[in-house]
Amino acid sequence: MSATVSMLIAVGIFIGTYILIITEVINKMLASLIGAFLLILTGILSQDIALRAIDWNVIFFLIGMMLVIAVLRRTGIFMYIAIKTAKLARGNPLLIMMLMFVVTAFSSAFLGSVTSIMILIPIILLICNELKITPVPYIITMVVASNMGGAATMIGDPPNIIIGSATDYDFLDFIFNLTPAIILATIACLGLMWVMYHGKLKVSRENRARMMSYKEEGLIKDKRMLKISLITVAVMLVLLALESTLKIGTASISMSAGLFLILVGQRNDIEHIMVHEVDWVTLFFFVGLFIIVEGLVQTGFISLLAHKVLELTHNQARPTSMAILWLSGILSAFIDNVPFVATMIPLIKQIGTVISQPNLMDPIWWSMSLGTCLGGNGTLIGASSNVVAIGITKKNGINISFMEFTKVSVAYTILSLIISSVYILIRYF
Numbered sequence: 001m002s003a004t005v006s007m008l009i010a011v012g013i014f015i016g017t018y019i020l021i022i023t024e025v026i027n028k029m030l031a032s033l034i035g036a037f038l039l040i041l042t043g044i045l046s047q048d049i050a051l052r053a054i055d056w057n058v059i060f061f062l063i064g065m066m067l068v069i070a071v072l073r074r075t076g077i078f079m080y081i082a083i084k085t086a087k088l089a090r091g092n093p094l095l096i097m098m099l100m101f102v103v104t105a106f107s108s109a110f111l112g113s114v115t116s117i118m119i120l121i122p123i124i125l126l127i128c129n130e131l132k133i134t135p136v137p138y139i140i141t142m143v144v145a146s147n148m149g150g151a152a153t154m155i156g157d158p159p160n161i162i163i164g165s166a167t168d169y170d171f172l173d174f175i176f177n178l179t180p181a182i183i184l185a186t187i188a189c190l191g192l193m194w195v196m197y198h199g200k201l202k203v204s205r206e207n208r209a210r211m212m213s214y215k216e217e218g219l220i221k222d223k224r225m226l227k228i229s230l231i232t233v234a235v236m237l238v239l240l241a242l243e244s245t246l247k248i249g250t251a252s253i254s255m256s257a258g259l260f261l262i263l264v265g266q267r268n269d270i271e272h273i274m275v276h277e278v279d280w281v282t283l284f285f286f287v288g289l290f291i292i293v294e295g296l297v298q299t300g301f302i303s304l305l306a307h308k309v310l311e312l313t314h315n316q317a318r319p320t321s322m323a324i325l326w327l328s329g330i331l332s333a334f335i336d337n338v339p340f341v342a343t344m345i346p347l348i349k350q351i352g353t354v355i356s357q358p359n360l361m362d363p364i365w366w367s368m369s370l371g372t373c374l375g376g377n378g379t380l381i382g383a384s385s386n387v388v389a390i391g392i393t394k395k396n397g398i399n400i401s402f403m404e405f406t407k408v409s410v411a412y413t414i415l416s417l418i419i420s421s422v423y424i425l426i427r428y429f
Contacts (some may be wrong), residue, residue: 007299032288032296053294060251067258074127075226082123084244091208105149112148113385151373152182154285159341185416306350316362328371333378363428
């Protein structure tokens, strides 16, 4: 089989898999695994190369975080935070929206965007039900916040986890380089939120009084386990911050924290947790994805694409950064940002072989991170947290259409990408 034919087959399998993921004709995990093993069956990849392509650091890091969240959820801390936030706003609907935006962004930075959405969306549904107002604008803005907050740290959003695993950047590098941009974008989006919803959200006095009557103290189910969990999470975050010095590995750190909390608090319920609270569908989706992207690398397609990008930007770091930021932002709005960033990583590495000064690669990597995470807000299918949020609301009898979501989220996406562009240009050039 010629190199050209191999490349065309690999690209064809990649495109076919993407179409199945986007259209959801079949489950995304099934689509990625079928695509992966088609590469092996057609001889594009050997089984050994395919299995070595799987980033087990990412897989076990996610499993560890899922175990940590499973234990934390049982303490009741997440519901407590949400109700406390609503009461701090004294039932003011716009202030609740803005506070939930901040809470979602902050929690997503450390717990993950999808996890935060799974925990907080049911809570905002409860709050809106008590206040007798539509939850739709709250859900959309919280999804925006989850992807935005997830972009701030290495562990907040799957694209950043993948980037961190594929590079030498550590936990502190992500915070130092990305968090300032996200803080600026969050402030700008809060201003946009005020403009969009000021005077449009109304709550009666009776419904506001009902919300204020909640006794949030009773929501904490296990104070002892909560203390242990919070200490464990704090230690885990410190170890992640020192990972580049300790050389332990992010997967080992998160798995150790997860296994410790399970052993201390949920060892008798481990089978239920492993079956129902570890998202095996997402994990195997990643497995298939890593193999599919390796097919593009092995056949030379990524190298070809990288050279085309550099031709357009004349091998200059500044235009390359802007091109990557906006290309990532636009494409991630229509393509799930997880497969997109997995595809882009080898391309960026290829660009690194041409850029003369190694330090000029930093803004290119950070541009891709910001573009993929923030671009995921562009449409309903742009990121996993978007799909999860819509699924939860649908189960509760509330339908949010593609256009209803997009016409609001696209404004936040464009604003945050503009802020990120200015940030990259001022800070690095």
